[in-house]
Amino acid sequence: MSRGTIVLVDDDSKFLETMSRTLEQAVGDNLEIVAAGSSEEGLGSLYRIRSEGKQLDLVITSQALPGIPGTRFLEIVQSQFPGVIKILVSDRPNLEEAVYAFNNAGLDRYVSKPWEPEDLKFTVTSLLRQAAMRRTNERLLVDLQKRNAELREALRELKEAKQEVENSYFSAIQSLAVALEAKDRYTAGHSQRVSRFAMMIARGLELAGSEVRTIGQIGLLHDIGKIGMDERVLNKPGKLTKEEFEMVKQHPVIGAQILAPVRTLDGHISGIKHHHESWDGTGYPDGLKGEAIPLPARIICVADSFDAMTSTRPYRPGRTLEEAIVEMRRCEGVQFDARCVEAFVSILQREAGPESTAPPKVAAAG
Ligand SMILES: [Fe+2]
The missing domain is CATH 3.40.50.2300 (Response regulator)
Incomplete structure (x- = not known):
């Protein structure tokens, strides 16, 4: 020097x-x-x-x-x-x-x-x-400013890489959801319809835009845990045996486990895990009751049941919109959160018009 x-x-x-x-x-x-x-x-x-x-x-x-x-x-x-x-x-x-x-x-x-x-x-x-x-x-x-800038850049790259991994994992799970529906032509489009109905309810409850989107994604993935389950059991027209029902009851927990590695899907997991809980505490997997059930799960429950009621199966015709509304109201406070049912019913009636008896149309899965 x-x-x-x-x-x-x-x-x-x-x-x-x-x-x-x-x-x-x-x-x-x-x-x-x-x-x-x-x-x-x-x-x-x-x-x-x-x-x-x-x-x-x-x-x-x-x-x-x-x-x-x-x-x-x-x-x-x-x-x-x-x-x-x-x-x-x-x-x-x-x-x-x-x-x-x-x-x-x-x-x-x-x-x-x-x-x-x-x-x-x-x-x-x-x-x-x-x-x-x-x-x-x-x-x-x-030197410190230079190192800080380098750290910020490294952190940004890390976040991008993490986001990319999570995006591809999410896409893979969505592909699985589509594959799941392909196993049974009678349930084709079910997840898309549940997703759309759930978003209608979420909007009716005036949830924020990001929450509505999350609930839409939960709708798409809610039955992902059925992957790998015996399709003869899943599509069985008659009553399930006790063993068969115990197996089917595992699907919300398995679905939550599938999504667990994706940190950005933390908000989705409880909605998937609890979509078969019942307002009166008789549902599964945890027998949660009332508002202890996460709101997204309560919404999916109504949307899922409505689609099941109005879809035609080989062994029974689908219910009309009026019949489905009567059934949902009958189950308010028993299976369903009354707030979710009322929000859904008022939208369904407004969209369908006074004469309609058919459930609202949803575009088939792409
Ligand atoms: Fe389910």
Whole structure:
């Protein structure tokens, strides 16, 4: 690392010589001392030092100089060589002069002649130490800002990668949901319809847009836990045996387990796990009761049951809209949350019109 530099400016050669010697003793090991007899010569030295790529540390000048006075010289130094420490030495201390130099030339210290060599040493070494600390702090700050920016970038990339993994996992699960429905042509489109009905109910309950979207996704995935279950049991037209029913009852829990690795789907999992709970506590898997059942699960329950009632099966025709509404109302406070039923019924009646007996149409799965 190159040595730093101190530039001394005074037209009194004796004073210059004394000061050079004093500084040489104090900081001569680390700094080169350059003496100049006038402001013009001092500026010439400063430009030369900079053009040689050396570090400029300190300028000490007298106020009383032939040509450019010390205060004006330091103003030029301030604008051309920012960061250099500046000391102004005056034969006749003058408050106005000092204030001017502090305000306009970024003066660091104002001193009066005569100067005790020990005072000079102390002032110069302490100012140099402060400047070195300031430079170190600035370097550390720049380094810290750079590292922070790198960290932020790494975090952003990590989030993107995580989102990508979760998106592809979500797409894979959606494909599974479509595959699940393909196993039985009578339930084709069921998840899409449940999704749409659930969103209608959520909007009727005036939930926020993001909640409505989440509930729509829960509708698409609510029966994902049936993947891998025996389709003869799932599609059995008659009553299930006790063992068969116990197996089917596992699907909400299995569905929740399938989605568990996707952190962004945390809000979906309880809706899937509890969509077969009953308002009166007789449902499964946990026998939750009333408002202990998560609202998305209560909504899916109504939407799921409505689609099951109105869909035609090989062994029975689908119910009309009126019949389904009567049935949902009969089960209010027993199987269903009355608020969800009422919100759904008012939308169904408004959308269907007074004459209609058919359930609302939903586009088939793509
Ligand atoms: Fe289900």
